[in-house]
Amino acid sequence: MKVIPLTVLVYEGPMARAYLAVMYEAGIQPQRIIQMVLDHHPGTKKPIPRWLPKGLRLRLAAKIQDMSLYYWSRSLVAQWPDLMAKMAESIGDHMDVPDRVFDAVLGKEPLTTYCKDVSQMLVSGYNDPMLKKKLHELGSGALLYTGGGIVPKDLLDLPGLKVLHVHPGFLPDVKGSDGLLWSLISRSRLAASCFYMEPNIDTGQIILAREFDAVTFPLSAVERPEDMTLYRALFSLYDPILRAKVLQETLKLVDDPAEFEATPQTVTEGITFHFMHPSVRKAALKKLFPMSHR
Amino acid sequence: MNKLFPCIPEILGPEILEPLKASTSRWPFDGNRTMAFLAHQLARPIDAPPSNEEKRALDALCRKIDIVKKLMKHYDEDWKTPYSDDLAPDQAWALTAALFIHVSQFYLNDGEGRTGQALKYLNTAFNAINLVDEHKQVLGDLAQKRLDELSLL
Numbered sequence: 001m002k003v004i005p006l007t008v009l010v011y012e013g014p015m016a017r018a019y020l021a022v023m024y025e026a027g028i029q030p031q032r033i034i035q036m037v038l039d040h041h042p043g044t045k046k047p048i049p050r051w052l053p054k055g056l057r058l059r060l061a062a063k064i065q066d067m068s069l070y071y072w073s074r075s076l077v078a079q080w081p082d083l084m085a086k087m088a089e090s091i092g093d094h095m096d097v098p099d100r101v102f103d104a105v106l107g108k109e110p111l112t113t114y115c116k117d118v119s120q121m122l123v124s125g126y127n128d129p130m131l132k133k134k135l136h137e138l139g140s141g142a143l144l145y146t147g148g149g150i151v152p153k154d155l156l157d158l159p160g161l162k163v164l165h166v167h168p169g170f171l172p173d174v175k176g177s178d179g180l181l182w183s184l185i186s187r188s189r190l191a192a193s194c195f196y197m198e199p200n201i202d203t204g205q206i207i208l209a210r211e212f213d214a215v216t217f218p219l220s221a222v223e224r225p226e227d228m229t230l231y232r233a234l235f236s237l238y239d240p241i242l243r244a245k246v247l248q249e250t251l252k253l254v255d256d257p258a259e260f261e262a263t264p265q266t267v268t269e270g271i272t273f274h275f276m277h278p279s280v281r282k283a284a285l286k287k288l289f290p291m292s293h294r
Numbered sequence: 295m296n297k298l299f300p301c302i303p304e305i306l307g308p309e310i311l312e313p314l315k316a317s318t319s320r321w322p323f324d325g326n327r328t329m330a331f332l333a334h335q336l337a338r339p340i341d342a343p344p345s346n347e348e349k350r351a352l353d354a355l356c357r358k359i360d361i362v363k364k365l366m367k368h369y370d371e372d373w374k375t376p377y378s379d380d381l382a383p384d385q386a387w388a389l390t391a392a393l394f395i396h397v398s399q400f401y402l403n404d405g406e407g408r409t410g411q412a413l414k415y416l417n418t419a420f421n422a423i424n425l426v427d428e429h430k431q432v433l434g435d436l437a438q439k440r441l442d443e444l445s446l447l
Contacts, residue, residue: 174410185445186410271410272353274360277420279438280413283445 005141006030006164006257008115011148013069014105018240019146019166020114021104022097022248032117034134036148037062039122042069048122058122070107073236077106080225080233087217087237094215095245105240126151135161142257144247145197153199162258163197164207166243166250171195171209172269175202180239181284182273183211190214190238192246196262201272205262208250212242218292227278230285302336302392310429313383322347326369328382331355332389335397343400352397356418359390363425387426391433394419395440402444409444416440 008030010016023030039057040047041064048061077084088102111118123131126149135143140160145151156163169179170191176182183191193209195202215238224230254260276284302310314333321330331351335344344352354373358365365386366376394415401412416437423433 182410182413186413271414273410273414274356274417277417277424279420279441280417283441286445 001027001029003029003031004251004255004257006144006251007138007141008033008144009146010035010111011069011146012065012107013147014073014107014236014240015243016146017105017107017109018101018244019144019247020111021101021109022241022244023251024104024114025098025101026248026251028248028251030115030144032119033111033115035062035111035118035120036131037120037122038065039124058120061122062120066107072232073106076229076233076236080229083217083219083223083225083233084237087233090215090217091238091241095212095241097241097245101241101244102237105237125149126155131155132158140258144257151197156197156199160258164194164247164250164257165197165204166192166194166247167202168192168239168243169202169273170211171202171206172265173271174273175270176273177275178273178281180234180242181276181281184214184287185280185284186271187211188214190242192243194246194250196260200267203265203267205264207260207262208246208253210246210249214288216287217289219289220292223292224289227282227285230289231281234288302389310385310388313385314389322351325377326351326371326373328355328365328367328369328386332386332393335393336389341400344397352394352415355390356394356414359418359422359425363421365390384427387422388429388433391419391422391426391437394422395433395436398440398444402440412444416444 008016008020010020010033012035020030020033037058039061048057048064050057052060088099091097092099092102121131121134132155135155136158138161142162142164145163145165151163167175167179168191169175169183170187170189171193174183174186174191180190183189189211190213191209191211194207195204196207198204250260251257313329314336317327317329317333319325319327319330321327321334324330335348335352351373354369355365358373365382366378367380367382368377369375370377398412398416398419401408401415419433419437423430423437426433
């Protein structure tokens with residue numbers, strides 16, 4: 001394993017796990033992992049009781065977060081096993097991803113599988129002063145963002161810190177939410193782009209942007225779940241793998257991820273998309289999940 | 295087709311035009327007043343490309359509809375901060391829906407292949423239709439027809 005000077009700030013979920021598993025398959029290990037554990041329920045925002053002993057509170061918070069953030073991906077595997085297996089097989093064949101990566105995105109492996117230096121932090125979110133202090137103490141270097149909300153400017157401005165993010169769209173052209181589906185419907189291809197984060201959405205310096213032919217998953221009327229299920233399946237499997245593959249390709253470019261050659265974007269370039277309305281989403285999903293007549 | 299506001303389908307009926315006709319200010323000379331901007335946009339020739347300033351305003355309105363889900367009466371020069379707590383009249387949702395359905399057609403036919411821009415505006419039209427009280431069906435059918443054209447490209 002080659003250890004690279006990269007800190008992965010893990011916000012549990014399929015995306016963080018896809019990054020770690022694909023790096024692992026490529027023989028790459030990050031220098032350290034910091035797992036952000038929220039001091040409240042990620043969905044309901046209900047706080048984890050403060051009266052609990054510190055260690056127990058952290059373990060409970062991590063468990064709640066695990067159950068919440070993997071809820072959809074694990075439920076889909078349990079309730080739609082054929083659909084998920086079919087998607088994993090097609091994506092795996094097309095993108096050269098082994099089966100164990102698809103198992104790994106369900107978050108069952110301990111994080112120590114991917115790195116020896118793993119620590120947990122109980123925080124309120126990216127605005128938590130303890131997180132800022134911790135990242136400040138790390139000094140200069142690259143940090144991989146894996147989700148969990150908006151990163152505040154003062155964190156991005158920490159001296160020497162370069163925050164890497166992989167956006168599921170072709171930058172600078174496709175910015176914003178639902179990048180995978182907007183790329184598909186507006187450019188007829190899927191894409192992901194690795195860049196250094198800046199305060200505005202998807203506007204940082206671009207390191208690598210890649211487009212891919214879309215894998216399609218034909219479904220008969222009997223096999224086809226409702227659109228929301230298909231949408232969740234995409235964001236549990238296809239989206240994280242697509243991003244992870246671009247991250248893997250990016251990390252091959254130089255030894256230090258804080259030292260990539262990157263191209264600035266101009267503010268007016270591209271389109272910033274918002275979440276897709278269900279009617280538009282239906283049209284996009286029809287392209288990825290066409291009707292099979294068998 | 296309505297002669298004064300060619301982007302508004304006649305089927306929506308005259309009552310939808312009343313707040314536009316009542317809008318005495320002219321965009322952009324009296325600032326970013328939502329109804330004045332809508333009147334300006336809906337009255338301009340169907341095949342005219344939006345200027346950069348108009349495009350900025352359209353994108354700002356997209357954000358108000360898609361994310362904020364609130365249209366105020368009067369905004370600052372960047373369309374970011376409202377000048378007061380006054381909401382735009384209810385008809386503004388139907389008018390913005392009609393406008394974005396129309397503008398999406400322009401980008402579809404602009405010869406530059408900007409399908410993404412057309413789809414973004416159409417997406418906003420659908421979101422505006424969700425917030426419309428009347429004419430939901432008519433506007434929804436128009437938007438769906440345009441989407442069918444776009445997604446076949």
